Amino acid sequence: MKKFDYQKLADELRHKGIENDCVLNAIAQVPRDQFVRSDLKSYSTQDSALPIDCEQTISQPFVVARMTEIILKRKKQPEKVLEIGTGSGYQAAILSKVIKEVYSVERIETLYDQAKKKFEALSLKNIHTHYGDGHLGWSEHAPYDAILVTAASPEVPSALLDQLAIGGIMVIPIGDSRHQALIAITRTKKGFKEQTLDPVIFVPFLPGTR
Numbered sequence: 001m002k003k004f005d006y007q008k009l010a011d012e013l014r015h016k017g018i019e020n021d022c023v024l025n026a027i028a029q030v031p032r033d034q035f036v037r038s039d040l041k042s043y044s045t046q047d048s049a050l051p052i053d054c055e056q057t058i059s060q061p062f063v064v065a066r067m068t069e070i071i072l073k074r075k076k077q078p079e080k081v082l083e084i085g086t087g088s089g090y091q092a093a094i095l096s097k098v099i100k101e102v103y104s105v106e107r108i109e110t111l112y113d114q115a116k117k118k119f120e121a122l123s124l125k126n127i128h129t130h131y132g133d134g135h136l137g138w139s140e141h142a143p144y145d146a147i148l149v150t151a152a153s154p155e156v157p158s159a160l161l162d163q164l165a166i167g168g169i170m171v172i173p174i175g176d177s178r179h180q181a182l183i184a185i186t187r188t189k190k191g192f193k194e195q196t197l198d199p200v201i202f203v204p205f206l207p208g209t210r
Contacts, residue, residue, distance in 0.1 A: 002041070004033050009045050013065050016047070020069045026097035027065055032058075034118055035090040049201075054108050056203055058088040059150065063200060067171050068094055070184055070197070071146035074169060078145030082163065084134035085150035085205070089115030092127050095148070102127045103141050105134045107209045135207050137163045144168060151205035152180045161185070161192065173202045 010028040018024060033044040036058055040050050049060045068091075071078055079100040083092050086106035092115070095102045104127060106112040112131045119127045130138050134149070135157040143165035149172035156172060164170050170185040182197040 002033075004031065004041075004045050006030070006032060006045060009047065009061055012047055013062055016062055018062070018065045018069055020065075020072055022098045023065050023069050023072065023094070026068070026094045027061060029097060030090070030093045031122075032061070032090060034122065035088040035093065052088045052111070053114070054110055056087055056108070056111065058090050059202075064091050064094055066198065067091070067148050067150075067182070068098065070171050071148065071169055072098060074146070074167070076145070076167065078168070080141070080145050082138055082141075082144040082147045082160075083150065084137070084147065084160065086115045086129060087111055087150060089118045091148065091150055093119070093122065093124055096124045096127050099146075100126065103130070103138050103144070104128070105130045105132055105138050107132065107134055107206065109209065131209065133208055134205065135159060139163060146170070147172075149173065149205065150202060152176075152200075152202040153205035156183075156185065161187070171197075173200050177204065 007028045010024045033041040036044050047061050049057045052058050081099045083104040086104040092104045116129050137159045142163035145168050147170040152173040164187045168187050173180045174183045180200050182200050184195045186193045
């Protein structure tokens with residue numbers, strides 16, 4: 001089996017502006033080839049999004065690193081993170097290297113099953129997976145120190161806001177198929193503060209399961 005060098009990818013992301021050493025170390029450690037289709041493994045070291053099963057994508061490594069870096073910039077280190085949209089499982093795998101407990105929800109059963117097997121094969125025991133509608137979050141384990149949403153929505157689902165801890169941060173792409181921006185939402189004792197970050201492109205955040 002071919003071994004891929006992800007240190008070069010980490011170095012490239014540092015050059016592009018990712019500063020957090022823990023995030024860069026995670027990029028260097030996690031074998032991205034295990035999360036892409038077999039016919040695309042040779043592209044796994046490139047900083048680009050790639051198609052996966054069920055007409056979904058594995059996000060560009062820079063975006064994965066950027067979203068992870070944002071939640072780590074909090075004064076208090078987040079210990080419990082909710083990810084909405086497990087997809088390939090790569091974002092959750094990166095999170096598992098820098099966060100104590102990762103809870104990930106996926107609405108597409110095929111992707112849910114595939115990701116769960118990948119986490120088990122890589123012994124990523126601190127990732128907890130749930131098959132369900134991401135708009136509902138995972139209230140059983142709330143509140144969360146951070147919530148990452150890996151699909152674009154025209155608005156933020158209220159259930160996710162409710163599951164964010166006081167002082168916690170949510171990172172979510174907001175917009176339509178043509179225009180999207182990464183938004184950081186911080187919950188305070190008085191309400192929510194919103195900050196617009198980077199332009200991005202994500203698959204749509206759809207309701208229900210399939």
